[in-house]
Amino acid sequence: MSRTEGGSRQGRARALASKLAGKPLVLVGMMGAGKTTVGRRLASRLGRQFIDSDEEIERAAQMSIPEIFEQRGEAEFRAGEMRVIMRLLKERDIVLATGGGAFVNPETRALVKAEAVSVWLKADLDVLFERVSRRSNRPLLKTADPRATLEKLIADRYPIYGEADVTVMSRDVPQDNVAGDVVGALLHHLKTNQDKP
Numbered sequence: 446m447s448r449t450e451g452g453s454r455q456g457r458a459r460a461l462a463s464k465l466a467g468k469p470l471v472l473v474g475m476m477g478a479g480k481t482t483v484g485r486r487l488a489s490r491l492g493r494q495f496i497d498s499d500e501e502i503e504r505a506a507q508m509s510i511p512e513i514f515e516q517r518g519e520a521e522f523r524a525g526e527m528r529v530i531m532r533l534l535k536e537r538d539i540v541l542a543t544g545g546g547a548f549v550n551p552e553t554r555a556l557v558k559a560e561a562v563s564v565w566l567k568a569d570l571d572v573l574f575e576r577v578s579r580r581s582n583r584p585l586l587k588t589a590d591p592r593a594t595l596e597k598l599i600a601d602r603y604p605i606y607g608e609a610d611v612t613v614m615s616r617d618v619p620q621d622n623v624a625g626d627v628v629g630a631l632l633h634h635l636k637t638n639q640d641k642p
């Protein structure tokens with residue numbers, strides 16, 4: 446967007462930070478959508494602290510996500526994930542990148558909806574698969590056919606992610622552009638909602 450269309454990048458970030466009035470900004474979406482990497486850039490634009498729920502869980506457990514899945518199982522990971530997110534949502538002025546399964550949990554979703562502004566970073570199967578194939582740090586994809594697993598997760602989860610306040614496509618463009626699109630989508634969303642009588 447040009448300066449004349451929507452102000453400078455800094456101006457728009459400042460406007461958004463002010464409209465958010467301290468509310469946490471929460472990124473949801475599939476593995477590989479860019480929640481962690483785009484989230485970090487978004488936080489820096491908004492002058493907010495960036496927190497990744499997976500990193501918080503790893504730090505608390507002193508184990509990596511694959512180790513937690515292996516040694517404690519998915520159910521325990523999910524319970525820890527919910528506790529961590531509930532705690533983090535009490536913080537002000539944060540950008541929180543969640544793990545892909547977090548928003549699928551009804552209790553976590555209800556809390557995010559009540560306490561935060563949520564963004565679904567959405568990407569197509571091909572894009573996601575290419576990105577997640579770069580690293581083998583996602584235990585849910587350690588299956589005989591990871592692409593089919595990803596496809597099934599997409600089918601199950603997309604209707605749920607669609608409950609987020611805004612949806613932004615995470616295409617293979619520079620991550621700063623995706624961060625800029627998030628700022629634009631949120632400004633539009635907040636303007637539309639705050640202008641309602």
Ligand SMILES: Nc1ncnc2c1ncn2[C@@H]1O[C@H](COP(=O)(O)OP(=O)(O)O)[C@@H](O)[C@H]1O
Binds near residue numbers: 479480616618619623
């Ligand atoms: N817009 C983008 N273009 C190209 N690669 C991207 C983009 N966004 C994220 N990636 C890459 O995709 C991979 C997964 O990103 P990550 O932020 O870990 O996703 P998530 O936290 O949603 O699982 C990383 O290698 C990251 O650099």
Ligand SMILES: O=C(O)C1=C[C@@H](OP(=O)(O)O)[C@@H](O)[C@H](O)C1
Binds near residue numbers: 475545
């Ligand atoms: O989709 C999921 O259920 C998961 C996504 C991962 O986070 P990212 O979405 O950041 O990859 C991580 O929490 C764990 O491997 C489970």
Ligand SMILES: [Mg+2]
Binds near residue numbers: 542
């Ligand atoms: Mg992540």
